[in-house]
Amino acid sequence: MRFGNETLYRLFVLVADEKSITKASEKLYISQPAVSKQIKKLENELNTVLFNRKNMELTKNGKKLYNELKPIFF
Secondary structure (H helix, E strand, O other): OOOHHHHHHHHHHHHHHHHOHHHEEEEEOOOOHHHHHHHHHHHHHHOOOEEOOOOOOOOHHHHHHHHHHHHHHH
16 A cells, blocks of 8 residues: 555544554554554654654654644644
């Protein structure tokens, strides 16, 4: 499955809303590893870390991106 940037951004917002890669993957009916891989891809493209993986809280840059994207997609 190939993801475009819009899809990556939507996925990012969903993971941030759910505070869980697993819950986001269940809602999308795709595997948890696939979601993790796409979040990592987005982080690599943006050259930043978006989530603190221990508690899935957004980092400073993650919050900034979330605040920009949330009104657009949802």
